[in-house]
Amino acid sequence: MRVQAQPEQEQIAPALSDDAIAAEFVSVHGQNWKHVAAWGAWYRWSGTVWERDETGLVREMVRQVCRSAAQQADKPAEARHIASDRKMSAVLRVAAADPGIAVAPSRWDAHPMLLNTPSGMVDLATGEIGPHDPDLLISQMTTASSGGDCPRWSTFLHEITDGYADLQAYLARLAGYCLTGSTREQAFAFLHGHGANGKSVFLQTLASIMGNYASTATLDTFMASKSERHLTELAGLRAARLVLVPETEAGRSWAEARIKAVTGGERLRANFMRRDHFEFEPQFKLIVAGNNRPALNGVGEAMRRRLHLVPFTVTIPPERRDPRLVEKLLAERDGILGWMLAGCADWQREGLSPPSCIRAAAEEYFEEEDLIGQWIQERCICDGKHKAPAAQLFQSWKAWVEDGGYPSGSQKALGEALRARGFEPTMVRRQRGWAGIGISRSSASTEVGE
Structure with missing residues (x-):
């Protein structure tokens, strides 16, 4: 047939x-x-x-x-x-x-000092505005064009900072830095304060003005978890310059390795659902806001250098709270973008340069989170004469943290923390130990009694 x-x-x-x-x-x-x-x-x-x-x-x-x-x-x-x-x-x-x-993915949004606005392309290095150009392959754009004044915004900033001019100038530099695709500061900001203090309004306003240059991530993306996070979480942040985590939860810890990666300029590997993997260099600045301060697994130099803890200490009284405030502020969006661009110019000259209130808040936080430092201060003696077996140190550490309801971790982890603080490994009565540190007599007798 x-x-x-x-x-x-x-x-x-x-x-x-x-x-x-x-x-x-x-x-x-x-x-x-x-x-x-x-x-x-x-x-x-x-x-x-x-x-x-x-x-x-x-x-x-x-x-x-x-x-x-x-x-x-x-x-x-x-x-x-x-x-x-x-x-x-x-x-x-x-x-x-x-x-x-x-x-190719790498060709998109590859101009970190250009900002696309409805009125043209802003060169953030010079402040000059040029025409839109399809050959630049830019897929992001703000919702505002620079111009005009923003008196309501200035009043708002004065109120939420309690008139602290240095903090207002820092917020302008931070906002301006977020307009760029640079991550040279290798830092992230944590806006901390208990409700009705303006931090959410501040971030909502910036994000709205930045258009799709801004994105929101789930809390789980940057908090520690027992399971490995999916790479699709990062794929959507490819071209973002500002990524917000709008709230924290009590009892959570920072995902320190991921935060170090996204703030340190490392190339990240990601993929969209059911698509091939690709690599990109993150351009986004991470800003987390919350009432609860996440815990740290260890107080190392990397997190000390990266974290800017911005205190929001003012509480707006109920009679002065305006549910339409964001809407009213966005009526000045062009002027606010101008304020951000001025902050960007200041950032290029000065860096972020956090003021004393931010440095003090961070130092207080690190002291509270530095459990090993507290244990050393309470239970140990540190000088060139003392040395102690690793097992004895771990026994003391374990008793101290468990008394406070904290996990002890492993003896190896304690050893790594001691090495990071400058203590040297040695032998003590044919046992592995550490030089420069010993258990104080009072704490040793207390632990024996326990």
């Missing part, structure tokens, strides 16, 4: 092949479309920014090209095939790989 060939199996005229129709799409529409294979995403140039195609508009463009090509077919069956969904999918695949369409 003779089998009739299907239209897709028949010889198609070269001008109507997948490749030819894809080339026609690129010729007609290619200047306005890009594709990123690793993300499975199409982007369309809007005239001011590259916008991700969330509605399948690119498929409609291909449908129009295919319908036009179908009119050139000699046979009805061939015309139906060219206008079919299968044909459109094939044309899309070919077009997506075209050199003028395909873009």
Whole structure:
């Protein structure tokens, strides 16, 4: 029995092949479309920014090209095939790989000192504004253009800082730093204070003005957890310059390794759901806000250098709280962006330069979190004469932390902490031990009694 060939199996005229129709799409529409294979995403140039195609508009463009090509077919069956969904999918695949369409992830949003605004591209290094340029491949844009005054914003800042000018100047530098894609400060900010103090309004206003340069992460993304976090959590933060964690919870601990990675300029590996992995250098500045201070697993130099603990100590009385305050502040969004740009210029000259109130709050926090330091102060003697077996030190440490309801960890972890503090390993009566530290007589007798 003779089998009739299907239209897709028949010889198609070269001008109507997948490749030819894809080339026609690129010729007609290619200047306005890009594709990123690793993300499975199409982007369309809007005239001011590259916008991700969330509605399948690119498929409609291909449908129009295919319908036009179908009119050139000699046979009805061939015309139906060219206008079919299968044909459109094939044309899309070919077009997506075209050199003028395909873009590697690393080429997107790769200009850390340019800021895209509705009125043009701001060079943050010079303050000059230039035209929008599709060749820059920028997919982010603020919701404001610099200009005008912001008297209500100035009053708000004065109120939430209790008139502390140095803290207001720091907040301006921090906000300006967040406009950039730089992470050279290798720092993150924790805005701490108990309710009705303005920190949420401050962050909501900045995030709204920054548009999709700002993003929000879940608390779990940057808090310690027993299970490994999924890489898709980081993929969505690829081009963000400000990432907010809006609230903390009691009893949680910082995910210190991840925080060090995202603030230290390391390349991160991530992927979108069911997509290939890709690497990117984070541009975002992490700001966490909360009433509860997360715990630290250890008070090391890395966290001391990174954490800016910003105290919000003012409580706005109930009669002066305005539920529409964010809305009213955003009426000055252009002026507030100007304030942020001025802060960016100050940051480039001075760095973040946290004032004394931030340094003091951080030092108090680290002292409270430094359990090993407290144990050494209460139970140990530190000088060049003393040395003690590692097992004896761990027994003392274990008794001390368990009395306070804290986990003791392992003897190895204690040894690493002692080494980090400058103590040297040695032998004590043929046992491994540590030089420069010993157990005080009073604490030793107390522990024996226990």
